[in-house]
Amino acid sequence: MFASVFVVILGLLYCRKGSSQSFLGRPRLYGPSEALAKEVVYFKCEVPDYAGDEEIYLQLFKVGDRNRSLGGYTSLRGEVGAIPKVIKPSHEGYLECVVSAQNNSGITPTVSHPHYLKVIDPVKGAEIIHSDPMEFYEGNALQLQCQLSAGTHVSYKWLLNGQPVSQSPVHYAADNLLRIDRTSSKDSGSYMCMATNTFNKTTVFSSNSSEVVVTIKDFVSSPNIAFTVLKEDSQNYSAVVTCESTRGTPPITFSLYNRTELVTNMTTDDRQATFKVPLVLDRHLGWLQCQANNGERIAYSDWLPLEVVPAGGPVTMHYDFDLGENYAIVGLRFYCKVKKGSHLRYQWFLNKTLLQDRGSFYYVANEAPKQSILLLSVGRSSTGTYHCEVSDSFDNTTAISSKKHYLDKDVLNRLPILLVAVVFGCFTALILLVSICCCIGVMFRRRQYGEKSLLNLEMDTMRAAYEGDLDLSVYNEDPDVVNAARGDEFDHASEASVDE
Structure with a gap:
């Protein structure tokens, strides 16, 4: 009897335990999908299938981390549990609600479906971090990093002198990093980083860094060298030598050498330097070279002979022309050359009037010291007498004139x-x-x-003499007789055929 009662009690306990375990259904978790850091947010958890009178405990966890509860709520009658939480950036991710019986460990806890939370931490404290010096020469790499004191889900924008930095094969901007692989002077300027993030697609937070000035120097280019002649007086002359580089970041030091001997040097904030050297006409005084240096490397010019040959010899002038419709001459080119001279000045004259550079019907193209070309449009305005004069560019008293040539459109087109x-x-x-x-x-x-x-007369005489010795008339046949004979032969043949 006692054994039967014990079995019944065990059966009742087992049935009660089974019913209790099946009593807790899957809870539901509600809450915002996006939240600002440091704000208080309420997450709600409920058990729709709860029908008992026992206390149940609702807890909030991050998925995969049951050791650290984010909050809890004790429900006495199965009401919805509101769990408040001060949001931190670390709370971002999937959350879940776990329901368990408060005083009955025999009931298996149940878990809700995961709920994703995105945490927006407003950007703050944007600052550009760099490890390289901010002044260097072209060709080196530049790397800048935008660092924040706070901020999640951040978008970055890089500005150079207030304008966005464009992407290119050598310009790479991604997230908070800007890298320029091969820099040039165009990359010099003030860099700024702009960081932004958005909450709920309506509220925008931004933080701008202070500007960082980057100076990228250009290497100095090989300088060009040239000189003009300056007449001091009737006997003294000087060469004014100009050294000029088309690119290079100042200051630049220019040095003038005569072969291996340093003549002079100077440092300038411009890309050009001028030197004055004594000169003797019609004498070779050596070879000049310019050297330019702006701190990183030295650039060299070509070698230039220091020699001035005065104008001399006859001046020759010739022309060629262009043909238009009806083979009429419409354009003319005069060429003026002199036998020798290194620093020459060419001048063209029409009826003793100097032609300057460009006019309504002409254009002067100087290719000094080789030659000068006068291009003409043939017409009424171009009629007149032309000639050219050549002189030293530093001395007008040495002018040499060519022969004069008269030009007229009608005469020019007349044979x-x-x-x-x-x-x-x-x-x-x-x-x-x-x-x-x-x-x-x-x-x-x-x-x-x-x-x-x-010859015919001699042949006739010989024929007559021959016919006198031999009479050939007996051998001649009358054409009618021959034809008659041939006809009789044909008739005889026909009769024989009939007889047969």
């Missing part, structure tokens, strides 16, 4: 008398030559036919 005479003479000579050939041909034919007539 020259000599040309007409030559053409007419050639035509007349051709006619005479053809006439002479015709006369010779006629005379030759007459002579040929006369010899043939004498």
Whole structure:
């Protein structure tokens, strides 16, 4: 009897335990999907299938971390549990609600579906971090990093002198990093980082860093060297040597060498330097070279002979032309050259009036010291007498003039008398030559036919003599007789056929 009662009690306990375990259903977790850091947010957890009177405990966890509860709520009658939480950036991720019986460890806890929370921490304290010096030469790499004291889900923008930095094969900007692999002077300027993030697609937070000035120097280019001649007085001359680089960050030190000997040097904030060197005309005084240095490397110019040859010798002038419609000359080019001279000045004159650079019908193109070209549009305005004068660029008293040439459109397009005479003479000579050939041909034919007539006469005489010795008339047949005979033969043949 006692054993039966014990079995019944155990059965009742087992049934009660099974019913209690099946009593807790899957809880539901509600809450915002996006929240600001340091704000208080309420998460709600409920058990829809709760029908008992026992206390249940609702707890909030991050998925995968049950050792650290984010909050809890004790429900006496199964009401919805509101769990408050001060949000931190570390709370971002999937959350879950775990429900368990408060005083009955025999009931298996149940877990809600995960709920994702995005935490927005407003950006603060943007600052540019760099490890390299902010002044260096082109070709080196530049790397800048934008660092924040706070901020999640941040977008970055890089500005150079207030303008966005454009992406290129050598410019790389991603997240909080800006890298320029091969810098140039165009990358110099003030850099700033802008960091922003947005909450709920409506509220925008931003933080701008202070500007960082980056100076990238250009290497100095190989300088160009040239010199002009300065006449001090009637006997003394100087060479004014100019050294100029097209690129390079100042200050630049220019040095002038005559072969291996340093003549002089100077440092300038410009890309050009000028030196003055004593000069003797018509004498080779060596070879000059400029050297430019702006701190990183030295650039060298070509070698330039220090020699001045005065203008001398005859001045020659010739021309060529362009043809238009009807083969009329519409454009003309005069060329002016002198035998020798290294520093020359060319001047063109029309009726003793100096032609300056460009006019309504002309253009002067100087290729000193080689030559000068005067381009003309042939017309009424260009009619007149032209000549050119050549002198030393440093001394006007040495001018040498070319021969004068008169230009007129009608005369220029008219055939020259000599040309007409030559053409007419050639035509007349051709006619005479053809006439002479015709006369010779006629005379030759007459002579040929006369010899043939004498030959025929001799042949007739020989034939007559031969016919006198031998009478050939008996061998001649009358054509009618021959035809009659042939007809009789045909008739005889026909009769024989009939008889057969």
